[in-house]
Amino acid sequence: MTIVKTNIDRRAFLKVSALAGGGMMLSFSWLAGCKPAPEEMAALPKEWFELNSYIKIGDNGAITLMSANPEFGSNVKTSMPMILADELDVDWKRVMVEQADFFPERFDRQFTGGSQGIRQGWKPLRTAGATARQMLVNAAAQQWSVPAGEITTEAGMLHHKTSGKKAGYGEVASLAATLPVPEEVALKEIKDFKIIGTSKKNVDGTAIVTGKPMFGVDYKQEGMLIAMIAHPPAFGLKVKSVDDTAARAMPGITDVFIFKTLADDYERNGFDTTTFTELVAVVGNTTWEVMNAKKALKIEWEKSADQNVIVNGWGGKQTVTIPGGLESTESHKLRMAEMSKKKANVLRKDGDPESAFKRAAKTLERTYSAPYLAHNTMEPVNCFAHVTADKAELYGPIQAPELIRNTLAARLGLPKENVHIKLARMGGGFGLRAYGHHMVEAAVISQKVNAPIKMVYTREDDMTYGIYRPTYTATYRAALDKDNNLIAFHVKGGGIPEHAVHAMRFPAGAVDNYLAEGWRLDSNITIGAFRAPGSNFIAGAEQSFLDELAELAGKDPIEFRLELLERAKTKPVGEKNDYDPDRYAGVLKLVKEKSKWTEPQPNVHRGVSAYFCHNSYVAEVIDMEMQNNKPVVHKVYAAVDCGIVINPDAAANMGEGAIVDGIGNAFFGELTFVEGVPQKTNFDKYRMIRQKEAPKSIEVHFVKNEHDPTGLGEPLFPPVFAAVANALYKATGKRHYQQPFLKEGITLG
Amino acid sequence: MAVINLNVNGKKQTVDVDPKTPVLWVLREHLNLVGTKYGCGIAQCGACTIHLDGVAVRSCQVPVSVIGEKAITTIEGLSENGDHPVQQAWLEHDVPQCGYCQAGQIMQAASLLNQKPDPSDDEIESAMNGNLCRCGTYVRIKAAIKTAATAKS
Numbered sequence: 001m002t003i004v005k006t007n008i009d010r011r012a013f014l015k016v017s018a019l020a021g022g023g024m025m026l027s028f029s030w031l032a033g034c035k036p037a038p039e040e041m042a043a044l045p046k047e048w049f050e051l052n053s054y055i056k057i058g059d060n061g062a063i064t065l066m067s068a069n070p071e072f073g074s075n076v077k078t079s080m081p082m083i084l085a086d087e088l089d090v091d092w093k094r095v096m097v098e099q100a101d102f103f104p105e106r107f108d109r110q111f112t113g114g115s116q117g118i119r120q121g122w123k124p125l126r127t128a129g130a131t132a133r134q135m136l137v138n139a140a141a142q143q144w145s146v147p148a149g150e151i152t153t154e155a156g157m158l159h160h161k162t163s164g165k166k167a168g169y170g171e172v173a174s175l176a177a178t179l180p181v182p183e184e185v186a187l188k189e190i191k192d193f194k195i196i197g198t199s200k201k202n203v204d205g206t207a208i209v210t211g212k213p214m215f216g217v218d219y220k221q222e223g224m225l226i227a228m229i230a231h232p233p234a235f236g237l238k239v240k241s242v243d244d245t246a247a248r249a250m251p252g253i254t255d256v257f258i259f260k261t262l263a264d265d266y267e268r269n270g271f272d273t274t275t276f277t278e279l280v281a282v283v284g285n286t287t288w289e290v291m292n293a294k295k296a297l298k299i300e301w302e303k304s305a306d307q308n309v310i311v312n313g314w315g316g317k318q319t320v321t322i323p324g325g326l327e328s329t330e331s332h333k334l335r336m337a338e339m340s341k342k343k344a345n346v347l348r349k350d351g352d353p354e355s356a357f358k359r360a361a362k363t364l365e366r367t368y369s370a371p372y373l374a375h376n377t378m379e380p381v382n383c384f385a386h387v388t389a390d391k392a393e394l395y396g397p398i399q400a401p402e403l404i405r406n407t408l409a410a411r412l413g414l415p416k417e418n419v420h421i422k423l424a425r426m427g428g429g430f431g432l433r434a435y436g437h438h439m440v441e442a443a444v445i446s447q448k449v450n451a452p453i454k455m456v457y458t459r460e461d462d463m464t465y466g467i468y469r470p471t472y473t474a475t476y477r478a479a480l481d482k483d484n485n486l487i488a489f490h491v492k493g494g495g496i497p498e499h500a501v502h503a504m505r506f507p508a509g510a511v512d513n514y515l516a517e518g519w520r521l522d523s524n525i526t527i528g529a530f531r532a533p534g535s536n537f538i539a540g541a542e543q544s545f546l547d548e549l550a551e552l553a554g555k556d557p558i559e560f561r562l563e564l565l566e567r568a569k570t571k572p573v574g575e576k577n578d579y580d581p582d583r584y585a586g587v588l589k590l591v592k593e594k595s596k597w598t599e600p601q602p603n604v605h606r607g608v609s610a611y612f613c614h615n616s617y618v619a620e621v622i623d624m625e626m627q628n629n630k631p632v633v634h635k636v637y638a639a640v641d642c643g644i645v646i647n648p649d650a651a652a653n654m655g656e657g658a659i660v661d662g663i664g665n666a667f668f669g670e671l672t673f674v675e676g677v678p679q680k681t682n683f684d685k686y687r688m689i690r691q692k693e694a695p696k697s698i699e700v701h702f703v704k705n706e707h708d709p710t711g712l713g714e715p716l717f718p719p720v721f722a723a724v725a726n727a728l729y730k731a732t733g734k735r736h737y738q739q740p741f742l743k744e745g746i747t748l749g
Numbered sequence: 750m751a752v753i754n755l756n757v758n759g760k761k762q763t764v765d766v767d768p769k770t771p772v773l774w775v776l777r778e779h780l781n782l783v784g785t786k787y788g789c790g791i792a793q794c795g796a797c798t799i800h801l802d803g804v805a806v807r808s809c810q811v812p813v814s815v816i817g818e819k820a821i822t823t824i825e826g827l828s829e830n831g832d833h834p835v836q837q838a839w840l841e842h843d844v845p846q847c848g849y850c851q852a853g854q855i856m857q858a859a860s861l862l863n864q865k866p867d868p869s870d871d872e873i874e875s876a877m878n879g880n881l882c883r884c885g886t887y888v889r890i891k892a893a894i895k896t897a898a899t900a901k902s
Contacts, residue, residue, distance in 0.1 A: 072847060073845075073846035073847030073848065073884050074846070075846070199843075201840065201843050202843055202845060204845075204848065205839075205840050205843060205845065206831055206840065208839075208845045208848035208851050208852075209824075209831060209836040209839045209840060209845070209851060209852075209855060210784070210824065210825065210831040210836065211782075211783070211784015211785070211823065211824030211825050211852045212784070213783045213784075214848070215786075215849060217783075217786075217787070218783040220781070220783075226778075251750070251767065286766075286770075286774065286778050286779075287774050287777075287778060287787075288766075288767065288770045288771065288774045288778075289767070376883060377847075377849075377883060378786070378788050378794065378796060378847065378849040378850045378881065378882070378883045378884075379786070379788075379847070379849045380787070380788070425847070425848065426847060427786075427847050427848070427849030427850075428847045428849060428883045428884060429847075430883075456787075458790060459788065459789045459790055459791075649843055650843065653843060653844075653846060653886065653889065654846065656885065656886070656888055656889070657846055657884045657885035657886060658885070659885070660885025660886075660887055660888070661883075661884075661885045664885070682789050682790075682791055682793060683788075683789045683791070683793035683794050683881065684791060684793050688881050688883070689885070689887075690878045690879075690880075690881065690887075691873075691874050691877040691878045691880070691887045691890065691891070692874045692875070692878045694885070694887035694888060694891075695888065696870075696888075697888065698888050
C-alpha cells in the first residue's frame with residue numbers, strides 16, 4: 001500500500017466553489033455504450049456535495065468527476081476521470097464527467113501536450129480520488145461510531161462488517177464534505193484496480209455521433225458577430241494599407257479594421273509564436289457574408305524588416321530577431337546543404353570517433369531530410385471572445401490555456417484573474433493549439449467592436465498561417481570493424497529554425513565512439529510543436545540508417561538493435577543515456593513475437609523500427625505488399641511500453657491513429673514555400689492520407705508491467721516513418737532518404 | 750436575400766438568406782444545426798456531408814437555392830435517438846478521437862449502406878475515400894461500417 005501526502009488545499013476550493021456549477025455540460029459514461037437499461041441511468045440528484053475540486057457526489061449517490069485537461073482527441077476526458085473513479089471506488093456506470101473551465105486555483109496542470117496528461121496526472125488524480133474516498137469513510141465512521149479502519153468500500157458503497165451497517169456514498173456525502181481533509185491517504189495496490197486497465201467507452205461518444213455542439217466553432221451567443229482575419233500572404237510581408245470600400249458595402253458587414261495582435265514592447269512567452277503582429281479584421285453577421293467580404297478586401301502588402309522581439313521563455317529572457325526577407329524551399333535546401341558541411345555545436349562526444357572511422361573495415365554515410373508540415377487539424381482555428389470593460393470571456397480550442405491567459409491579460413490590459421477561458425473540445429490538436437495567437441486575435445477584435453464575436457479561420461487561413469513542423473536534415477555516419485561490430489556513430493543534424501538531434505538517446509550509450517552535433521538557421525516562418533517534436537523526424541532518419549547499417553553488417557535488423565541494447569545495458573558508454581535498455585529491448589522482442597518476424601510470408605515486405613520518446617518505448621513492424629506496382633500497407637504491428645495502461649481500447653485507438661498519421665506524412669506530408677508564400681492552401685493540393693491508403697489492419701500490443709504510466713499520444717508516431725521506409729526498401733529495392741516519399745516517385749496503392 | 754423553404758430532418762423550415770449561401774452555413778448559422786462541420790469549403794474533406802433524399806452530398810458545395818423539394822437529413826436527424834445502426838456501430842467500435850469529422854463519416858457511411866447494404870472492403874474504401882480523418886481512425890471506421898451492415902441485414 002502506498003501512503004501519499006494529500007497536499008489538497010481545502011480552502012482554495014471551498015472559497016471558489018460558489019463560482020462553479022450552473023449550465024454545466026455533463027458527459028455520461030452510461031450513455032457512451034449501447035442503449036443503457038433504465039436501471040443503469042443515474043438520476044440527477046437534488047443536491048451535489050463537493051469533496052474536492054475534482055469530485056462531486058450527489059445525495060442519491062450520483063458522481064460527477066471533473067476533467068481538468070483540454071480534450072483534443074486523446075481521450076483524457078474519459079481516461080483521467082477513470083483514475084479518479086478507481087481510487088474513489090465507485091461504479092463507473094454512475095459517473096458523469098464534466099469538462100472543467102481553465103481554473104488554475106482548483107486544478108493542477110491544465111495542459112494537453114507532450115504526452116504528459118496521464119503521466120503527470122497519475123498521482124494527483126489518484127490522490128484526489130483516494131482522499132475523497134477516505135472522507136466518505138470518515139463520515140460513515142462518525143455516523144456509525146465505529147473506527148474508520150473497519151470500514152470498507154466497494155462500488156460507491158460503505159460497509160462495516162461487524163455491525164452489518166452499510167450506506168451509499170450519497171448518504172454520507174453531505175457530512176463528508178464538511179470534514180477535514182486527511183493529511184495522508186492510502187492509494188490502492190495495483191492488483192486492486194477495478195477500472196484502470198479496463199476498456200471504457202469515450203464519455204462523449206454519443207454526443208459526437210449525434211452531432212451535439214461541443215467544439216469552439218459550434219458556439220453561439222445572443223448578439224454574437226462573426227469575424228475573420230486576413231493575414232499577409234507570405235512570411236516576410238506585412239500590411240501596408242487596406243482599401244475596404246467594397247467589403248464594407250457588402251451585405252451583413254459591420255466593421256473592417258487593421259489591428260495589432262501584440263504590443264510592440266510586449267515581452268513574449270515561449271508560446272507567443274507569431275510572425276504576423278498586424279492583421280486585418282472583417283466583422284459581420286454571418287460566416288458566409290464575412291467570407292465573401294474578406295475576398296473583396298484590397299490589401300497592399302510590403303516587405304517586413306527584421307523584427308526584434310523579447311522572448312521570456314524556454315529558460316531565459318532574450319532578444320530574438322525574426323528576420324525579414326522572403327524565403328523559399330529551394331534556397332532553404334541550399335543553405336541547409338552548406339550548413340551541413342560546416343562545424344556545428346557538439347552535443348555529445350564519447351571516445352574518439354574520427355580515429356575509429358579511420359580504422360574501420362566498413363563505413364556508411366547517409367543524409368535524410370524532411371519538409372515543413374502543417375498540422376491541418378480538421379477543425380480550423382477559431383475562438384469565441386467577449387471582452388468588456390472589466391473582463392474577458394473566451395471559449396475555444398487551446399492546449400495551453402495558462403500561457404495564453406497571461407498574453408491575453410497583457411494585451412487587453414486586464415488583470416489575469418478577469419480573463420476567463422472555457423475549454424472547448426478541440427477538433428484535433430497535434431501541437432498546433434499549444435499556441436494561442438487566435439485567442440488574442442479574437443479577444444482584440446471583440447474589444448474593438450465591443451461585442452461578443454466568434455473568429456473563424458478558413459481552411460486556407462489555417463494552412464497558410466500555421467505554426468509548422470520545422471524542416472530538418474540529418475547526416476548519419478557509422479563505422480564497423482572487420483567483425484561487423486559498430487565502433488563509431490556520428491549524427492549531425494540541423495534544421496530551420498532548430499535541429500532534431502536528441503544526443504542522449506539510443507544508440508548513444510551503445511557505442512564507444514559517438515558524436516552528436518547540431519546546427520540551426522533563423523527564419524521568419526513560424527514553427528512549433530507537432531506530434532512528437534524533433535522525434536518525428538529524427539526517429540525516421542536514425543531508424544532508417546540503422547536498418548541499412550544492419551544490412552551492411554549482415555545482421556537481422558531486430559537482432560542488430562538488440563545487440564546494441566545489450567551493450568548499452570551491460571557496458572554502457574557515458575552516464576547520461578536517457579533510456580532503459582531493457583524496456584527498449586522489451587518492445588522489440590514483443591513486436592518480433594507478435595509479428596512472427598522470424599516466419600516471413602511470401603510477397604510480404606517487412607520493415608521494423610523502434611524509438612523511445614515521451615518516456616515510452618515503441619517498436620513497430622509494417623507489412624507491405626506490392627499491388628499493381630504500388631505499395632499497400634497490409635498490416636502494422638506495434639509493441640508499446642508506456643507503463644500501466646488506463647483505458648486499453650482507447651489507447652489502442654490512439655496508437656492506430658498515430659500509425660496512420662505517420663504513414664500519411666511519410667508518403668504525402670509536405671509544405672513548401674516560394675518567396676515566403678506557402679504553396680498549398682487546402683486539401684486539394686495538401687495531400688492527406690485517406691481511407692484507401694490506410695493500413696488494412698493494425699495491432700497495438702502493450703507490454704504488461706507495473707511502471708507508472710508514461711506518454712502515449714506521441715510515441716507511436718515517430719518510428720512509423722522508418723518502418724515505412726524500411727518496408728519500402730524490401731518491397732522495391734530502393735532506399736528512401738527524403739520525405740515525403742511521394743516526391744521520390746512512390747505512392748501508396 | 751431570398752426567402753427559401755426547406756425540409757430539414759422532416760421539418761419545414763424557412764430562411765431568408767443570400768440564395769448563393771451554401772447549405773452548410775444555412776444549417777449551422779440559420780437553423781442552429783451545428784453537427785454538420787466546415788472543414789475545407791471545397792468538397793475535399795467530407796466533414797460537411799449531409800443527405801439529400803438519402804444520398805450523401807457535400808453541403809459546402811450546394812447553394813441553398815437549388816435544394817427545392819429535396820429532403821435534407823443532417824446528423825441530428827439521422828435517427829431519433831442516436832440509434833441508427835451506423836451510429837450504434839460507431840459507439841461499439843469507439844471510433845472517434847477528436848470527433849470533428851465523424852458526423853460527416855457517419856452520414857457518408859449511412860448513405861453507402863442505403864445503396865449497398867452489404868458493401869465489400871473495396872466498396873467501403875471507395876465510398877469513404879472522400880472523408881478525411883486527421884486522427885486516423887480509418888481502420889475503426891471500416892470495421893464499424895461492416896458491423897452496421899451486419900446489423901441492418
